[in-house]
Amino acid sequence: MTSRPYVVLSAAMSVDGHLDDAGDRRLMLSNAEDFDRVDEVRAGADAILVGASTLRRDNPRLLVNSEQRRTARVARGLPAHPLKVTVTASGRIDPDLRFWRHGDRKLVLTVDGSLAEVRRKLDGLAEVVSVGPEFDWGRALDELGRRRVERLLVEGGGTVHTQLMEQDLADELHLVVAPLLVGQAGAPKFLGPAHYPGGPTARMRLVETRAIGDVVLLHYAPKQRQRAGGPDRDLDLHWMRRAIELAAKCPPSEGAYSVGAVIVGSDGTELSHGYSREADPHVHAEESALAKLPPGDPRLRTATIYTSLEPCSQRRSRPHPCARLILAAGLPRVVTAWREPSLFVDDCVGVEQLRAAGVTVVELPELAEEAESVNAHLFGTG
Structure with missing residues (x-):
């Protein structure tokens, strides 16, 4: 694809x-x-x-x-x-x-x-x-x-x-x-x-x-x-569709989700992007996007990360889940389309962890079906 x-x-x-x-x-x-x-x-x-x-x-x-x-x-x-x-x-x-x-x-x-x-x-x-x-x-x-x-x-x-x-x-x-x-x-x-x-x-x-x-x-x-829903909502929908397009580029896996992520600066320009398994079989989308920017990049302090799936709160393949990586990077705003199902972990609480730490989390349920469709093979519908 x-x-x-x-x-x-x-x-x-x-x-x-x-x-x-x-x-x-x-x-x-x-x-x-x-x-x-x-x-x-x-x-x-x-x-x-x-x-x-x-x-x-x-x-x-x-x-x-x-x-x-x-x-x-x-x-x-x-x-x-x-x-x-x-x-x-x-x-x-x-x-x-x-x-x-x-x-x-x-x-x-x-x-x-x-x-x-x-x-x-x-x-x-x-x-x-x-x-x-x-x-x-x-x-x-x-x-x-x-x-x-x-x-x-x-x-x-x-x-x-x-x-x-x-x-x-x-x-x-x-x-x-x-x-x-x-x-x-x-x-x-x-x-x-x-x-x-x-x-x-x-x-x-x-x-x-x-x-x-x-x-x-x-x-x-x-x-x-400009149309119904307001321009700010339109901006979020635009970048989330970009993240979902990136998710479709993921190498297929029966044991992991296909996720795309885009980091957008406060001036509206794309700073970085990534997708699951982009660099190695275990890398997550948010992790891949963050790794392409210099550590401590000051633009992250006012940026938004768009991720097609809720950032993980636990993982086996890396010491730090994506929710923690986002907090460590200082990103103040996260936009996601789809809450992680209880398929590989029983209870993902990435959204809750981010909100508890003061991060603004925006959910776009109208795009959840599009984000999920990239992973249809995991649920027997692909």
């Missing part, structure tokens, strides 16, 4: 909504400090995607520029640079662009009619795969999921952003607004006309605003549009 990547859209635009001007040379909308922020986001991605028109227009390399960040990726067992991906239906690909000459692996997603031509042009430079007779973003994301891409950073252009927003496939939007006015006909825009989910009155959740020199970062959660 594979799951689609978590999709982050990243763009910088002028105040009047343009990604560039109409000239031949690229307009620098951002500043050095923000370019470094983007480099950090790239370093945290498994793949970076741009449309073929952006390749032709900007001729980017799409690399992690910081040597320190590249070294950190390699230390985690990753390539120095994320997988580079471009998409094209027309097959208009230039093999002389810098995109193909720098970095590690490259992948082109195209359509049946252009497959042979693109493979001929890029022989030895990239892998080329078709996603059907017409370009299908669902199949494209499934293809990336099969390649173990968990976090996908999309850097343009406007057509790609528009299609992903229209199809409600973007999980995060990082939008930088520069104090410039382009005002030129024909200049590329961040988004074009489309039938966006919920229509013009559906308000996306604003997660963060940050001034970075003379530009402003706006961080939105596009799937969390």
Whole structure:
């Protein structure tokens, strides 16, 4: 079973909504400090995607520029640079662009009619795969999921952003607004006309605003549009579904639950994630997610951990159950979907232990069935 990547859209635009001007040379909308922020986001991605028109227009390399960040990726067992991906239906690909000459692996997603031509042009430079007779973003994301891409950073252009927003496939939007006015006909825009989910009155959740020199970062959660239940509840439901998706990645076991966990910072960004048996046959989801962060990470003091199953209060395979690990890390808030049944232990009291220690615990019973369904094989229903 594979799951689609978590999709982050990243763009910088002028105040009047343009990604560039109409000239031949690229307009620098951002500043050095923000370019470094983007480099950090790239370093945290498994793949970076741009449309073929952006390749032709900007001729980017799409690399992690910081040597320190590249070294950190390699230390985690990753390539120095994320997988580079471009998409094209027309097959208009230039093999002389810098995109193909720098970095590690490259992948082109195209359509049946252009497959042979693109493979001929890029022989030895990239892998080329078709996603059907017409370009299908669902199949494209499934293809990336099969390649173990968990976090996908999309850097343009406007057509790609528009299609992903229209199809409600973007999980995060990082939008930088520069104090410039382009005002030129024909200049590329961040988004074009489309039938966006919920229509013009559906308000996306604003997660963060940050001034970075003379530009402003706006961080939105596009799937969390205002509706019944309130935006805070929507945010919890969103991250819990992310945890349940991670639970589906667990190697199957007849003697343990499949659980996913996500740690989210106070600014709404994902700090870490994990799932059961991710690193070894005995590791728990919460334990795996916590182990990926430095001990004493100050962000944990204001973060939330989302776990698809109640944190364990006792275990045989490790000296410390997950409820105790959460308390030791100083996490103030826990969100869970499903109370642990009396299958492997008689009485799990993880929720009670956390609440007794002053941790805020939120339960989402409306997602309990989804969390349980990942473990259907344990109950004879899978």
